[in-house]
Amino acid sequence: MVAPPDNDVLWARALHFSHSGSPALTGVSLGVREGEILAVTGPRGAGKTTLLQCLSGQLLPDRGGEVWFNSAPVHTMGALVRERLRRDRFGWIDPEPVLVPELNVWENTALPLMLRGTGRRPAKTAAHEWLDRLDVGQLARKRPHTLTMAERQRVAIARALVHAPDVVFADEPTATLHRADRAHVLRTLTAAARSHAITVVLATHDSEVSALADRTVSLLDGRRVTTVHLPAGPADPNDPKDPKETEGRAACSVSV
């Protein structure tokens, strides 16, 4: 086992993973530098979510693949140690915000702090600070079901950042939002991460989203590829806006 370069906060080598025998990652290696915003792009089913799950220690890679976080081998850690690592050092943002319906907005936001033993008062103060930064401070006492999807996603982002994690994994964080909300939410996330030197690994198949990143890694069929952009244009003349078709074209890539 060779330790990763010092300036990579995350480093992965030869990641393979199959879901019930069906391959999702087939030999992906990459490094993530401290403080960078790295976009992981690719069409549906390319392996983006599986890659984020392996990098964050939710899944263990098959066939001897390695994941290192700050020079610690995540792939050899037991389940409890990985759980603690995720709780204390990582944040996670899902495509659809998953909030606890019985808790109000600030309690939802403060959860990562309270889970690791921070007192209610300091946890509440930190939650309020992050909610203000994400422009949803006025909603602190509301229940999740009274919020719009965009508001809920801001709360989920505040929750992912509240404990000042080293790395935030964002899996299609704007997938369920309208275009205007998408840009705003994303700019807020990237600005907040940059101002606090938090590394972000952002899975997306939206080129506008990846434009906000420092660097992009593209996946196709579970492998890293170099993307070749083909001229836009629908193949199906009856459906010029077919999103699947647009996505398919954007995905035409050359394997490296």
Ligand SMILES: Nc1ncnc2c1ncn2[C@@H]1O[C@H](COP(=O)(O)OP(=O)(O)OP(=O)(O)O)[C@@H](O)[C@H]1O
């Ligand atoms: N829990 C699962 N069980 C079985 N197959 C799965 C599971 N999760 C993912 N897969 C399969 O693994 C492959 C990679 O999926 P993954 O979700 O990692 O890709 P993705 O790029 O994130 O796709 P999307 O943009 O649709 O989220 C796909 O073929 C998918 O169908």
